[in-house]
Amino acid sequence: ETGVTQTPRHLVMGMTNKKSLKCEQHLGHNAMYWYKQSAKKPLELMFVYSLEERVENNSVPSRFSPECPNSSHLFLHLHTLQPEDSALYLCASSQVAIRYQETQYFGPGTRLLVL
Amino acid sequence: KQEVTQIPAALSVPEGENLVLNCSFTDSAIYNLQWFRQDPGKGLTSLLLIQSSQREQTSGRLNASLDKSSGRSTLYIAASQPGDSATYLCAVRPERSTLGRLYFGRGTQLTVWP
DSSP states (O other), X not given: OOSEEEEOSEEXXXXXXXXXXXXXXXXXXXXXXXXXXXXXXXXXXXXXXXXSOEEEOTTSOTTEEEEEEETTEEEEEEESOOGGGOXXXXXXXXXXXXXXXXXXXXXXXXXXXXX | OOOEEEEOSEEEEETTOOEEEEEEESOXXXXXXXXXXXXXXXXXEEEEEEETTOSEEEETTEEEEEETTTTEEEEEEOSOOGGGOEXXXXXXXXXXXXXXXXXXXXXXXXXXXX
């Protein structure tokens, strides 16, 4: 495996289900990100993890819960989602060094449908 | 709050044409600007990154320019090919951003037909 991988690629869940999205990066990066891409809005940053700090978008509902057990893995735990949460969830990673030169590498995404 | 706008939203052209995609942003205090490509059902691939001190970057048939003071960037695609069909996203990294925060436009969906 190379780059950034995400599983599952597609997920259908009911509003009462609990599920988790997984992301793994094989690039040796020290920062990982969750983004939401929906048809109605531009790509939105949800959460960021790095070795030094965690940044959380305050507008993200608590039904989304991130977990970063180490620098290579990132999870997004989902609980009691709403239909409007249906979207493409993208994971990315980067090597945080000199910020103005930093590039983020994206995974293929998980297409989520909430019924 | 930084807002990024991309024009046009969609573009359909025959193969061989030279194309210009536009991106504008409201706050000129940025570290850099990136152009990404997104294929259907896939993630984003970085095409070009322009630092705030630079005016342009080139990669193959792609050339991106940046006018930071006016809040504008253009992506020029020379001699377009059907394989260029994808959605092109522009993103800026504000100077005062927290770690990893990029602001994206909605993208330009490009179709190049043979």
